[in-house]
Amino acid sequence: MTTLLFTRDHEWIRRDSADSTDGTIGITHYAQDQLGDIVFIELPEVGRAVVKGEEFAVIESVKAASEVYAPASGTIAAVNPALADSPALVNESAEADGWLIRLTLANPAELDGLFDADGYQAYLAELG
Amino acid sequence: MSDSDTPTGTPAGADLTDTPLTGLHRALGGRLVPFAGYAMPLQYDDGPVRGILAEHHHTRTAAGLFDVSHMGQAILTGRGVAGWLERLVPADLSELRAGRMRYTQLTTEDGGIRDDLMVARPTPHALDDWGDDALFLVVNAATKEDDFAHIAGALAGQAQLTPLPARALIALQGPQAAAVLARIAPAVAEMRFMEWRALALDGIGAWISRSGYTGEDGFEISVAADEAETVARRLLAEPEVAPIGLGARDTLRLEAGLCLYGQDIDRTISPVEAGLAWSIGRRRRREGGFPGAERILGELSDGAPRRRIGLLPEGRQPVRAGQTVEAGGQPVGRVTSGGFGPSVGRPVAMALVDAAAARTGTPLSVTGRSRAVDASVADLPFVPPRYHRG
Incomplete structure (x- = not known):
C-alpha cells in the first residue's frame, strides 16, 4: 500500500510500500502556496548522494529563493524532467505532477517519526 | 524547505501598525506581512487577479491599486522654505514651479543617501491651511521618523515641518489609470508626469500627483485617512482596477530600474554612483551647499x-x-x-x-x-x- 509521509519543512515522500527503498519527493501544497509563483528550480544531478537534512534543490519564486531538504539519506535516482521548462507545475500540482526527485533510500528507518497525512494537517493547523 | 532571503515570510503580528486600508486588504484576501513596521499586503489570494505574477501583469496592462500609506507625508512651511530644504538635498527647488513635483535625495555629510523623497510645490490656494509658501514631501516608511527629525533639525526655527500621519496614500498605476481616474476627476486627464493638483474625488479632497513606482503612467493620491477606504473602494469598483501587493510593487519597480532605499541606495552610496545625477540641479552643481557636496560634485566632474x-x-x-x-x-x-x-x-x-x-x-x-x-x-x-x- 502506498505510504505518504510529510516533514516539518513541508516536503513529502511517497513510496509504494512501507518497506520500499524508492521514494518520490516533492514539496507540499502548503509550501508552494507560501512560496508563490515559482520561476526556476535548481535540481540535483542524478547519482548524487545526499544525507538526511541536506539541501538538494533550490526553488526560486518571484519573491524569494528557498532550499529543499532531503527527508532521508540516499542517492538521487531521477529528477522531474518537466520542471526545467515548467517550474510552475509545482504551483499547479505540488503533490503529484510537480514532484521534484526520486530517491533511492539508504536507510528507510530514517523516515520514522515523519508525519502521516493527518499528522501533517494537524501540524499546519498549529502553524495557523 | 525554508525561505532564506525573504523578509516577508512570517504572518503579520499584533505589534504592527495598520494603515487606514489594512481592513480593506483583509477583506480583499490580502496576504498581510510585516513591512517597515506595518501590516501590508504581499499579494492578494482572492479575486480574479491573484498572486505576484498576475498582479504584475495586470498593472502593466490595465490598472493596479497600491496602498502606500506607510510612506511618510509632511508639509514644510515658512518663508523661503525651498531654500531651507535645499540645504539638505541636491535638487534645485527654488525653480520648482507650483503644481510640479521633483525627485531628490537627503544626502549625508559623506555624500551618501539618507533617503530618497518626492517634493511637490502645491498649486496656489491648494492648501488653505498651510499658506502658499509650502512644500509637500513624501519619504520612505522605514526612514520617516529619522528623516523628519533630520529636516526639522536643519530648519533653525525658520521653517516648520508638519508630519501628516492622518493622511493615507494610494497609488493607481498602469496604462488604464488615467482613464479610470478621469471618470471621477476629469481634470487629471490634463496632468502630465510629475504634475501635482488638489482635486475632489466624489467630493473628497485629494492631493494627486501623476507619478509612481512602476514605470507606468499613473497617479499617487493623498487623502485623509478616514476617507481612504471610500476612495480605494470607488477606484476598485472600476472594471480595470485590481488591488496589487508589495510583491508586484517590487518586480514592477525593478523592471523600471527604480531604486529601493536600503538596497540599491543607502548611506554609503552617492547619488552619482546610483545613477541619479539627473536629479541634481544645474545651479546646485555650480553652487553646492548641500551635505556631501564635495564628494558628489567631485564624482560629477571626475566620475564615480x-x-x-x-x-x-x-x-x-x-x-x-x-x-x-x-x-x-x-x-x-x-x-x-x-x-x-x-x-x-x-x-x-x-x-x-x-x-x-x-x-x-x-x-x-x-x-x-x-x-x-x-x-x-x-x-x-x-x-x-x-x-x-x-
Whole structure:
C-alpha cells in the first residue's frame, strides 16, 4: 500500500510500500502556496548522494529563493524532467505532477517519526 | 524547505501598525506581512487577479491599486522654505514651479543617501491651511521618523515641518489609470508626469500627483485617512482596477530600474554612483551647499568609482540581493536587487560595481548559492517607461 509521509519543512515522500527503498519527493501544497509563483528550480544531478537534512534543490519564486531538504539519506535516482521548462507545475500540482526527485533510500528507518497525512494537517493547523 | 532571503515570510503580528486600508486588504484576501513596521499586503489570494505574477501583469496592462500609506507625508512651511530644504538635498527647488513635483535625495555629510523623497510645490490656494509658501514631501516608511527629525533639525526655527500621519496614500498605476481616474476627476486627464493638483474625488479632497513606482503612467493620491477606504473602494469598483501587493510593487519597480532605499541606495552610496545625477540641479552643481557636496560634485566632474548597473543573468535562475559580482574572477561589486522580471520573461537585477566593469555589455558573473551565473551589464530600465510626458 502506498505510504505518504510529510516533514516539518513541508516536503513529502511517497513510496509504494512501507518497506520500499524508492521514494518520490516533492514539496507540499502548503509550501508552494507560501512560496508563490515559482520561476526556476535548481535540481540535483542524478547519482548524487545526499544525507538526511541536506539541501538538494533550490526553488526560486518571484519573491524569494528557498532550499529543499532531503527527508532521508540516499542517492538521487531521477529528477522531474518537466520542471526545467515548467517550474510552475509545482504551483499547479505540488503533490503529484510537480514532484521534484526520486530517491533511492539508504536507510528507510530514517523516515520514522515523519508525519502521516493527518499528522501533517494537524501540524499546519498549529502553524495557523 | 525554508525561505532564506525573504523578509516577508512570517504572518503579520499584533505589534504592527495598520494603515487606514489594512481592513480593506483583509477583506480583499490580502496576504498581510510585516513591512517597515506595518501590516501590508504581499499579494492578494482572492479575486480574479491573484498572486505576484498576475498582479504584475495586470498593472502593466490595465490598472493596479497600491496602498502606500506607510510612506511618510509632511508639509514644510515658512518663508523661503525651498531654500531651507535645499540645504539638505541636491535638487534645485527654488525653480520648482507650483503644481510640479521633483525627485531628490537627503544626502549625508559623506555624500551618501539618507533617503530618497518626492517634493511637490502645491498649486496656489491648494492648501488653505498651510499658506502658499509650502512644500509637500513624501519619504520612505522605514526612514520617516529619522528623516523628519533630520529636516526639522536643519530648519533653525525658520521653517516648520508638519508630519501628516492622518493622511493615507494610494497609488493607481498602469496604462488604464488615467482613464479610470478621469471618470471621477476629469481634470487629471490634463496632468502630465510629475504634475501635482488638489482635486475632489466624489467630493473628497485629494492631493494627486501623476507619478509612481512602476514605470507606468499613473497617479499617487493623498487623502485623509478616514476617507481612504471610500476612495480605494470607488477606484476598485472600476472594471480595470485590481488591488496589487508589495510583491508586484517590487518586480514592477525593478523592471523600471527604480531604486529601493536600503538596497540599491543607502548611506554609503552617492547619488552619482546610483545613477541619479539627473536629479541634481544645474545651479546646485555650480553652487553646492548641500551635505556631501564635495564628494558628489567631485564624482560629477571626475566620475564615480562605482556605478549602479542593470544586470541580465543568463538562463532562468534569478540572482538575488547581496550576491557577489565578479569580472574575470575578481570581485567587482554586489547585486543590490534581483529577481524575476515578469514582463521581460527572464531574471533581471541591479548591481553596484566598480566603474571599470559598468559598461553596457561587459561580461560578469554572479556567485549564486551553488554555482556562478553568467550575466552581462544591461541598460536600465528593463522595460521602457510609459510616463505621460504630454
